[in-house]
Amino acid sequence: MIVFDRVYKRYPNGREALSDVSFSVPRGDMLFLTGRSGAGKSTVLKLIALIDRPSRGQVIVNQQNTAGVSRRRIPRFRRQIGVVFQDHKLLNDRPVFDNVALPLVIAGMRRREMDKRVRAALDQVGLLGKENVGPLELSTGEQQRVGIARAVVSKPPVLIADEPTGNLDPDLALEIMQLFKRLNDVGVTVVVATHDVHLIERFDLRRVVLDHGRTSSIAAGSVRG
Amino acid sequence: MANDSNQEVRPGRARRGLFESMGVYFERHAQTLVASLGRMTRQPMATLMTTSVIGIALALPACLGLLVANARAATGAWDSAIELSVFFKNDVRLAKAEQLARALRERSGVAAVELIPADAALKEFREFSDFGAALDALTDNPLPHALVVRPASDHISPAEIDALKRHVQNWPEVDLVQVDTEWVKRFHSMLDVLHRVLALVAGLLAVGVIVIVGNTIRLDIENRRTEIEVTKLVGGSDAFVRRPFLYSGFWYGLLGGGLACGLVGLGAWLLQEPVSRLAGLYASDFRLLGLDPRTIGLLLGGGTLLGWFGSWLATSRHLRAIEPTA
Numbered sequence: 339m340i341v342f343d344r345v346y347k348r349y350p351n352g353r354e355a356l357s358d359v360s361f362s363v364p365r366g367d368m369l370f371l372t373g374r375s376g377a378g379k380s381t382v383l384k385l386i387a388l389i390d391r392p393s394r395g396q397v398i399v400n401q402q403n404t405a406g407v408s409r410r411r412i413p414r415f416r417r418q419i420g421v422v423f424q425d426h427k428l429l430n431d432r433p434v435f436d437n438v439a440l441p442l443v444i445a446g447m448r449r450r451e452m453d454k455r456v457r458a459a460l461d462q463v464g465l466l467g468k469e470n471v472g473p474l475e476l477s478t479g480e481q482q483r484v485g486i487a488r489a490v491v492s493k494p495p496v497l498i499a500d501e502p503t504g505n506l507d508p509d510l511a512l513e514i515m516q517l518f519k520r521l522n523d524v525g526v527t528v529v530v531a532t533h534d535v536h537l538i539e540r541f542d543l544r545r546v547v548l549d550h551g552r553t554s555s556i557a558a559g560s561v562r563g
Numbered sequence: 564m565a566n567d568s569n570q571e572v573r574p575g576r577a578r579r580g581l582f583e584s585m586g587v588y589f590e591r592h593a594q595t596l597v598a599s600l601g602r603m604t605r606q607p608m609a610t611l612m613t614t615s616v617i618g619i620a621l622a623l624p625a626c627l628g629l630l631v632a633n634a635r636a637a638t639g640a641w642d643s644a645i646e647l648s649v650f651f652k653n654d655v656r657l658a659k660a661e662q663l664a665r666a667l668r669e670r671s672g673v674a675a676v677e678l679i680p681a682d683a684a685l686k687e688f689r690e691f692s693d694f695g696a697a698l699d700a701l702t703d704n705p706l707p708h709a710l711v712v713r714p715a716s717d718h719i720s721p722a723e724i725d726a727l728k729r730h731v732q733n734w735p736e737v738d739l740v741q742v743d744t745e746w747v748k749r750f751h752s753m754l755d756v757l758h759r760v761l762a763l764v765a766g767l768l769a770v771g772v773i774v775i776v777g778n779t780i781r782l783d784i785e786n787r788r789t790e791i792e793v794t795k796l797v798g799g800s801d802a803f804v805r806r807p808f809l810y811s812g813f814w815y816g817l818l819g820g821g822l823a824c825g826l827v828g829l830g831a832w833l834l835q836e837p838v839s840r841l842a843g844l845y846a847s848d849f850r851l852l853g854l855d856p857r858t859i860g861l862l863l864g865g866g867t868l869l870g871w872f873g874s875w876l877a878t879s880r881h882l883r884a885i886e887p888t889a
Contacts, residue, residue, distance in 0.1 A: 387796070389887050417798035427793050441797040446587045488797070 339365040339496060339527040340386060345395035347381050347551075355381040356392070356551045363529060363544075365495075368522040370538045371531040373548035379531035382548070383498050386529065387419050388412050400495060417445065420489030420526075422499035426481045428473040434460070434484050435469035441492040459491040460484075463517060479510040483517070490521060497521060499530045503537060511537055519543075592806070599810035610818075613779045617819025620772050621866050622826040624765035625858055629827065631757050633852050637842075638750060645719050647728060648741040649710040655736045657681075660708040663736060667710065672718035672727065677711040684709060707738060721748055769869055772819065776812050776873030783811060784881045796887040805878045809871060816870020820863040827862075828854045 340363040347356040356378045363369045371379050384390040385397045388404050397404045400418055407415045428437050438459055442452045460466045463483035473481055482502060489497055499518065503511035515530070515537055522528045532538060538545065547555045603610040651660055657680055664678045684706045689695050714727060724742060732740045784791065794804050831853035842849040 387887075389796075413795070413798045413800040413803075415798075416796065421796055427789065427796070429790050429793065440794065440799075443591075444794065444797060444799045444803055446584065446591060448583075448587055449590075492797075 339363050339367070339400060340529065341396070341398040342382070342385075343396040343398070345385065345392045345397060347378075347385065347390065348393045354551055356385075356548075359395075359548070359551070359553050361546045361553060361556055363527055365527055366522070366525050368519065368528040368543050369530070370541070370543055370545045371529060371548065372533060372535065372538060372545055373554070375533060377548040378551040379533075379548055380500055381551075383421075383500050383529070383531055386496070386498055387421055388415055413444075417441070417492065418494050418496060420492070420494040420497040422482075422485050422489045422497070422502045424501035424504040426473070426485040428481060428484055428488075430473050433470045433472055434465065434476070437473060437484055438487045438491050440488060445492060455491055456487075459487040462490065462521070463487045478505050479514070482506065482514055486514070486517060486521075490526070495527060497526050497528045499528070501532055502530060503532060503534060508537070512540065515541065595806050596810050596813075599807050600814050602807070603811060603814055609779075610815075613775065613815055614818045614822055616775050617772050617815060617866065617870070618822025618826060620768040620775070621819055621823035621862055622830075624761060624768055625823055625827045625862055626830060627757075627761045627764060628858065629831065629852060629854075631754055631761060634754055634757075636852055637847075637849050638747070645714060645724060645742070645747070647710075647712040647714070647724075647731065649712060649731050649737055650739045650741075651707045651709065651736050652738045653705075653707050655708060657708060659736060660710070663734065664710055667712060667731070670727075670730075672715050672723060673712060674715040675713045677713075679709045679711065681706045681708050769865070772816070772866070772869040773873040773876065776815050776870045777877040779815065780808050780812055780874040780877035781881055784808065784877065784885070788885055791882065791885045792887045795885070801882065805882055808874050808878045808882070812870040812872075812874025812877075813867055814870070816866040816868065816873075817863060819870065820866025823862045823866065824854060824859050827858070 342359050342361050345356055345359045346354070348354045359378070359382065361369075371382055373379055381390070385392055385404065386399055388407060391404065399415075402415065404415075429440075435456055438456045439452055442455055447455070456469070457466060460469065463486050465480060465483055465487065468476065468480070468484075473484060476484065482505075486499075486502070489499075497518070502518070503514050506514060511534065518528050518530055519541065542558070545555075545557050546553060547557070651663075660678060660680070664676045667673055667676045681704050685698065685704050688706065689698055712727070712731070714724060718724075718727075728740050728742055731737055791804055831851060835851050835853070838849075838851045
């Protein structure tokens, strides 16, 4: 589903964010991307969502080589990827419903169908009934779940998350991570970037550890579940 | 949950799918149109200020245009007052003058020819001037026979008057032809200059409106940076991101045009009474020309177009620069 083949990323200021990174995530798999801050986790996610392009090497998402996706086609490309951010990136001047519905509005969905989908997504993250609440009235954990609902509402085959538990206390963090696992269980390919080593120890999942932009190890997680 | 999306692509429903997606397309545009207006009404002060500036900018050339139109209408009656005075040479006898007057009456483009014999002219001159005594001292009448020629009202263009003047001038019996309408011509050239000024002012202010709308939209884009980023991140195309801003520009222009109509209408209404009083003093039935449908259409249509164009420029320049960086 996602293939990184000898990927390099050098920024214009000369900093090399990734050098020779290779890994792959099969369809329906879930992967943790870990390593210290600045190790290149965010860069990997940016290359998947075509927020940036690799300097060298190939990034293939859902059988498409990102190098072949023209600027004009990026929007369509991104619609198959759900993205979750550490800071949620919610639109605070709009109710939860509008935030979650945004990808569907972009896709041009009918209102009736949209209602159904948004409610289903909110149900998945346990926020059904909060449609008309403003994001700022919600707790940080709830805001993050709104962000996840928005990422999955259009049922993208790929879901990527950048430090989704960064601002949460351990219990909430575990809850969110379990939510990702549940989404993965219904067939979504999930990549989660996190530096929280203790948290991912609790899941029996593959990990790619980055260190200074290099793949330092690829391993199956310790079996804890 | 995974099934309901599959229904949309069943082959039997393809036809309906086309109409449906067109329906969705228009529905989306309508929603964005209304949403843009809604967003503007939530910031009434900022919207009012932008709209006012546009309204005033559009009202200025419209007022100038009305001024020119009114001046033309008010002076239209003067054209029919154009007369040519034809003075014969002193040795031309009355019979010859009468014959020439008749010839002139036959000519097309001539409405009336009045012959003023030298005796009548002298009598009149004696009555209306203080030179009575001096004139008595003269043994001969120094005045020639004369004609007053009034062109037909549809033959009063400067070129036609000129042609008529030259035609008469070429007669050997004629000493002098006077057209006492130079000042009317001058006035009309002044109006032409004013008209040109109007076009220049309108052009400048149109550019002004584009800049105002462009700047407002630029600030709007800056304020909604996060929203634009997020929208692009979840797959919003450039066109989708751009749409609400274009509609905002549309509304600014339309509202500005409406305000301009209001301002011009108000101005005309305020001037109506004093102008007709003034016209009354000159025994004229002149009535001030107010807002006509053409001006209204021009203000609303022009305003909308300029607003749209201004926001189109702003979005072209600034939206591309905003890309998600998360």
